[in-house]
Amino acid sequence: MTYLDKIQKPSDIKNFSIEQLQILSDEIRQAILHRSIAYGGHVASNLSVVELTIALHYVFNSPHDKIVFDCSHQCYTHKLLTGRCKGFIFPEYYDSVAGYMNPDESEHDLFEIGHTSTSLSLVSGLVIGRELKHENENIIAIIGDGSLGGGQALEGLNFIGGEIKSNCIVIINDNEFSIAENHGGIYENLKLLRSTNGEAECNFFRAMGFDYYYVPEGNKIAPLIEIFQKIKDIDHPVVIHVHTTKGKGYGAAETDPEKWHYYSPALEDIIKEEYYAEITRNVLRKELAVKKDLVYIAAATPALLPVSMGFSLQEREKMGMNFQDVGIAEEHAVAMASAIAKQGCKPVFSVLATFLQRSFDQLLQDLCINNNPVLLLVWNSGVYGLNDKTHIGHFDIQELAHIPNLLYLVPSCYEEYMMMLQYGLSETKHPIAIRIPSNGVYHAKRSININFDMLEYEIVNQGEEVAIIALGAMFQLGEDIIRLYHKKTGKQLTLINPRFASDVDSVTLEKIKENHKLVVTLEDGIINGGWGQLIASYYGTSDIKVKNYGLSKQFADRYSLYDILYENHLIDRLIVKDIIHLLGTNNKRNTTDDN
């Protein structure tokens, strides 16, 4: 390594020649590739902006000048140039660097960012702050690779283009891709601009109120430096439209940028086994073959496995109108799905819990007030899902379970999921969401029957004194608890599989009252405002005690699964101990009633 391991701060490259910068870009590319393949990470996106980021730091003076990477899945080069190369070069330090911007790591990162389309709002705020403080730094957003079609980004463009009258630099990284292929009218305009060397009269960015420059060769350092030097300290909003190659410099990623958008060696292991995305895809394939009115909706992640469906580009094209990729536009997706259902067709919107947060209002307004029969498949919810602070799915029950008219089904095993999926695909009256377990595929060792006309909790094991109600992915923990409890005390606990989170089954809850003192709820999301508290509230005036287990209220970040489960007592032996303690306290209390 000639240069990379010596760079501690951006100013270290200020005196480099173009040739030296070129060598540096090769070294950066190698570092990104090595780390990503061994450790996992966003490969193709980062490879496309190596030269762009070098040129930025060569021309501008971070942290005085403020640079915001949208979504920040393209910030690796930025991290490498701002004192964090150790985390990319030495495997023992891989863990020390987050996958996204992180102010705790460096003063060069202003925000923790993980969702797309936010950078333009953020630079708007930075600009307003700068003006109020009468300062003069350059404020720069790098956006692209799918982020541009998101509503928040478009709101931001509209605001900057109309309201900002001072320095604000928006760099469009146009690598011709979103996560998958581009969708939407804006991308047609980008294509037009590329094909006319930026000179087409009808220019989306100019129409929005921006000055505009086009850089056709965005993976060459010299022209990037030239344009950045030219617009440095500009006094009005400008778009620099940079044409780059997604996956640049790594053949496999250049050939299949969608596959290499994100790479994880762990995924390779997961897809060796049975997993719900493949199971779901196979069901949908069969359905699509016979039901011509089924519409599968994706928001920019149609192929990403195992968190999404894995429909290949070829298959997507064959699906025609039955496949709709809206791009990163979850608001639009939910409302559009509602209208497809209104036409009597059956839309299935498949989405990660963390991204569905974008649609809270559309779930309420467009979907559930109108009560149209959309099926939502919610992936990566709960503690077993993605574990970056910005991607945790710990808030989905708070978001979905309390919306009127929405049934939130929570399967605990393969067999239930299959029935729920079929039910969701055939339901014609109400919206349904299914919380797909994130802890792997379990098969039931009992026969499963679900009466969807009168949804009831399933009593899986009839015991006494204590009932465990274990939601979805927590069901296996429930089984462990009753097994261990029996081993320790010789007694049977009741085990209940609630199957849905959007209400309580008062018939079963009343039945339990007869021979139980304590109900334990287990959920793998945040307790506050979640599902278990519905049960605590239900039993509030009765003699039944309720202990809610779940996650404490915090933004958990890059956690080890064992640690977070342990901290929240979601471990069989800890809960068994708690139960014995609670029963002891309770019995003691009963004998000395006046205390």
Added chain:
Amino acid sequence: MTYLDKIQKPSDIKNFSIEQLQILSDEIRQAILHRSIAYGGHVASNLSVVELTIALHYVFNSPHDKIVFDCSHQCYTHKLLTGRCKGFIFPEYYDSVAGYMNPDESEHDLFEIGHTSTSLSLVSGLVIGRELKHENENIIAIIGDGSLGGGQALEGLNFIGGEIKSNCIVIINDNEFSIAENHGGIYENLKLLRSTNGEAECNFFRAMGFDYYYVPEGNKIAPLIEIFQKIKDIDHPVVIHVHTTKGKGYGAAETDPEKWHYYSPALEDIIKEEYYAEITRNVLRKELAVKKDLVYIAAATPALLPVSMGFSLQEREKMGMNFQDVGIAEEHAVAMASAIAKQGCKPVFSVLATFLQRSFDQLLQDLCINNNPVLLLVWNSGVYGLNDKTHIGHFDIQELAHIPNLLYLVPSCYEEYMMMLQYGLSETKHPIAIRIPSNGVYHAKRSININFDMLEYEIVNQGEEVAIIALGAMFQLGEDIIRLYHKKTGKQLTLINPRFASDVDSVTLEKIKENHKLVVTLEDGIINGGWGQLIASYYGTSDIKVKNYGLSKQFADRYSLYDILYENHLIDRLIVKDIIHLLGTNNKRNTTDDN
């Protein structure tokens, strides 16, 4: 009345001459004005689209052709032409017609719509359904008057422009206004298009992938009919940009369209008394005079009283950078506020609870993960707020209270609100939201002290056996309950003012355990996933019983306040009765313990 009262369905006007249609438009205008002034409603928006809507129904065949009014605050003429004129003409029937599109009223209304910017997603879904069913109806959205800058609308434009290859007609009602004056780059482009008679090369809609027509005189029927006839059954997406006059035909509304956007005689009464919007505005005025880094952010409702701040256009202009109207773009507003705070300035985003639903993900990601000291003022939350199904603020606690790092303050009186507002304006470490009471301004009859470093519940009345914890706007009900209970039983209940909804005060809750059996929680939002369930969960394993009062899980619509309070037992005498009953059951149970 020559024509209006005879129209039962749109086809009744098909044989009218232009002159007859003109007379009809005058009659419609009179009906809209009379009803709105007597009963309340959206005045100026509806007056701008009278001719446009007549021409639509003259040319197209609803309900076969499908028409979706964005936000639907401009659907009165549509209602008048589709069998609902009774509800506009006869005062005794005013109540029979909702202010927004409503499928329960008519087959000509496809969706219940009340939030802006949704129509383009909805027509996208209708188009996809039409194509799958091989049908051929025209599908039409009418959008404008502020809706265009919302992220969901822009996602929808991007999708239609890029993905739809068949009939999809988007009518832009360009009345030169949002709710207030327009903000954003798109509106500059609309201005350019108006000034060039639609012929400017740089055309936002063409850049998005649309065919485009401009109608300069959008309040004349003949040219509208002509263009609609021309594009009827078009085979690709088209924008018809129609220039109208907001408030057309009513001098006062034409002169001050912002004031007349929405008119309610009830508001006139409210603003005779003390109200929180004015109180808040006066505090902010004083602060702005001395704190140069304070930024007041509005999302298109800067002047609307009493639900917003009432800053006049003149005052807004004087505020300069310290006032930011982002238009209807709540996602952008929250993220931008976070970045303003990051710069060390103090942003205050003032927003209705129902519209803040748009920002759930931005509250989580841009604001609270980044933990920047923004102040959010949340208006019209709870049962006392707006009561249209689409505008109820019954979900704000579910949305806000469970987000880590966010302190959700809930004042119960003027004096607390003043302290909380000052605290929120000076806080430099964390985001704070204040849930402004919607039930009017109450003054405390006790001295108020709040220690914000160690926020505690306030014990307002020390009683025994039963404690009432009454959140915010429910505090006055709490006072009524203890008064009535004392009158009935001679006993004192404990009354607690919790002051915040984002956590529990375990110190006070532990203290209560000593001499109480029952805790009653009162909140004016939906119980499920709300605040009271935090307390039910807290006491779950103790001997304290908890009864949660609040709203049942439903989309309540145009309710009378008394009815909804009664249905949910939020009435002093009903709760006193419940308490006496619960204590009776409890005491009985204690004496026959083995049952």
